[in-house]
Amino acid sequence: MCNVIVVGGGASGLTAAIFAARNGHRVTILEHKDRVGKKILMTGNGKCNLTNMSDFHGKYYSSDEKSLQRIYDTLVRFGAKDTRAFFEGLGLYTREKRDGCVYPVSEQASAVLDVLRNECGRLGVRTVTDCAVETISSQKRGGRVGVLHCAKNGDKRKETIAYDKLILAAGGNAAPASGSDGSGYRLAASLGHRLVKPLPALVQLRCEGSFFKSVSGVRAQAGLTLYIDGRAAALEQGELQLTDYGISGIPVFQFSRLAARALDSRRACEVGIDFLPFVQEADRDSFVRRNFDNAAFGGKTVEELLSGMVHKKVAAMLCRRHKIGAGVRVPEAGKKAARGCMEALFDFRVRVVGTNPFENAQVCSGGVPIGEVDDCFASRLCKDVYLVGELLDCDGICGGYNLQWAWATGAIAGASV
Numbered sequence: 001m002c003n004v005i006v007v008g009g010g011a012s013g014l015t016a017a018i019f020a021a022r023n024g025h026r027v028t029i030l031e032h033k034d035r036v037g038k039k040i041l042m043t044g045n046g047k048c049n050l051t052n053m054s055d056f057h058g059k060y061y062s063s064d065e066k067s068l069q070r071i072y073d074t075l076v077r078f079g080a081k082d083t084r085a086f087f088e089g090l091g092l093y094t095r096e097k098r099d100g101c102v103y104p105v106s107e108q109a110s111a112v113l114d115v116l117r118n119e120c121g122r123l124g125v126r127t128v129t130d131c132a133v134e135t136i137s138s139q140k141r142g143g144r145v146g147v148l149h150c151a152k153n154g155d156k157r158k159e160t161i162a163y164d165k166l167i168l169a170a171g172g173n174a175a176p177a178s179g180s181d182g183s184g185y186r187l188a189a190s191l192g193h194r195l196v197k198p199l200p201a202l203v204q205l206r207c208e209g210s211f212f213k214s215v216s217g218v219r220a221q222a223g224l225t226l227y228i229d230g231r232a233a234a235l236e237q238g239e240l241q242l243t244d245y246g247i248s249g250i251p252v253f254q255f256s257r258l259a260a261r262a263l264d265s266r267r268a269c270e271v272g273i274d275f276l277p278f279v280q281e282a283d284r285d286s287f288v289r290r291n292f293d294n295a296a297f298g299g300k301t302v303e304e305l306l307s308g309m310v311h312k313k314v315a316a317m318l319c320r321r322h323k324i325g326a327g328v329r330v331p332e333a334g335k336k337a338a339r340g341c342m343e344a345l346f347d348f349r350v351r352v353v354g355t356n357p358f359e360n361a362q363v364c365s366g367g368v369p370i371g372e373v374d375d376c377f378a379s380r381l382c383k384d385v386y387l388v389g390e391l392l393d394c395d396g397i398c399g400g401y402n403l404q405w406a407w408a409t410g411a412i413a414g415a416s417v
């Protein structure tokens with residue numbers, strides 16, 4: 001029997017603790033927030049999209065092809081079906097909804113956390129909260145962690161705890177209010193691990209243009225193309241949300257990590273918004289001509305013409321950008337200006353200047369390179385240490401893929417201790 005210390009009581013840490021304890025080890029979770037699993041409660045808008053039944057290929061990112069293959073191999077060993085079976089074994093039933101997304105039948109993230117905590121309790125896993133792991137010193141066998149206990153009354157106390165095996169499950173930098181404040185990266189680096197620069201992912205994009213204030217709050221079903229250095233890098237479709245600083249919504253989140261990494265390497269980023277994705281590319285000319293003629297002969301204003309196709313705020317903004325006054329009718333505006341406005345609806349370009357910070361991000365891209373852990377997530381650099389979850393250089397798109405990675409790596413590492 002080993003003394004296993006798990007640093008971080010998030011999705012990966014709780015799973016690792018359960019699998020290690022099932023093998024008969026004495027397991028302690030050290031968590032620096034006042035309770036474990038805070039981020040789990042925030043997932044899926046409080047419903048917890050805990051995995052996805054669709055093919056996982058193409059849903060994850062890492063820095064190279066080899067690492068990506070390692071991610072896929074991991075998900076073959078512990079995939080969505082295994083996750084559902086694991087939770088069903090804990091008494092939590094799940095349901096597959098749209099696009100393969102799986103939720104607890106109760107649609108309550110708290111139910112997911114409850115079964116994990118109950119199982120930890122049943123297995124005798126010790127959970128210590130309000131304590132931050134500050135240092136890890138590895139020894140010939142096992143090692144020691146330096147812990148800072150912070151009592152509710154503000155008292156602080158330092159302690160050193162010995163371990164035979166350590167599972168570092170401290171997460172990344174995203175949503176630091178939930179506890180993942182980047183200290184996992186510092187601890188991994190102190191053991192000799194490299195870091196692929198962590199950047200926010202699944203996050204809103206900040207764009208150039210004072211006009212955003214006038215369209216803030218608009219939601220539209222749109223097609224979006226991300227251009228990096230002028231070349232199309234990703235295509236998404238879904239509900240776009242316009243904000244006073246830029247763009248948000250699931251389709252934006254899906255390619256935000258590509259934009260974040262491109263901007264970090266000083267490449268130019270643009271997003272082309274197609275506000276009329278229901279018009280096929282081949283039909284666009286005739287669509288514009290038909291609507292222009294109808295509006296011209298019917299005496300509509302340009303703004304009225306556009307308001308039949310997009311949100312009024314967007315129509316007004318486009319008219320202003322094309323210098324067409326509010327009451328100007330289509331024939332008065334002239335063919336070129338009115339058509340120009342309509343054509344802009346198919347490819348409205350905005351320049352991306354940044355992402356929102358880690359505080360707003362759902363995950364981090366980057367982290368400890370996957371090549372620095374073995375197939376069981378044991379560090380190749382530091383004996384008796386495992387690294388799991390978001391701390392590693394793996395990030396998935398929206399849809400349950402990130403939690404799936406956390407469960408899978410936690411389960412494999414915990415079972416192999």
Ligand SMILES: Cc1cc2nc3c(=O)[nH]c(=O)nc-3n(C[C@H](O)[C@H](O)[C@H](O)COP(=O)(O)OP(=O)(O)OC[C@H]3O[C@@H](n4cnc5c(N)ncnc54)[C@H](O)[C@@H]3O)c2cc1C
Pocket residue numbers: 007008009010011012013030031032033036037038039040042043044045048049050051131132133134169170171172174175178179180181182183184361362363388389390391399400401402403404406
């Ligand atoms: C708003 C939001 C919604 C999301 N929705 C979904 C979703 O529906 N589906 C999905 O698949 N993914 C979702 N995600 C992403 C998913 O939650 C994460 O990828 C996943 O929780 C990562 O698990 P983890 O165990 O690696 O890290 P975390 O869950 O971040 O856990 C790390 C834990 O370690 C603790 N810790 C950190 N440093 C220390 C230290 N030094 N000492 C002690 N403890 C420490 C932290 O307090 C934390 O409890 C969402 C994320 C957010 C922010």
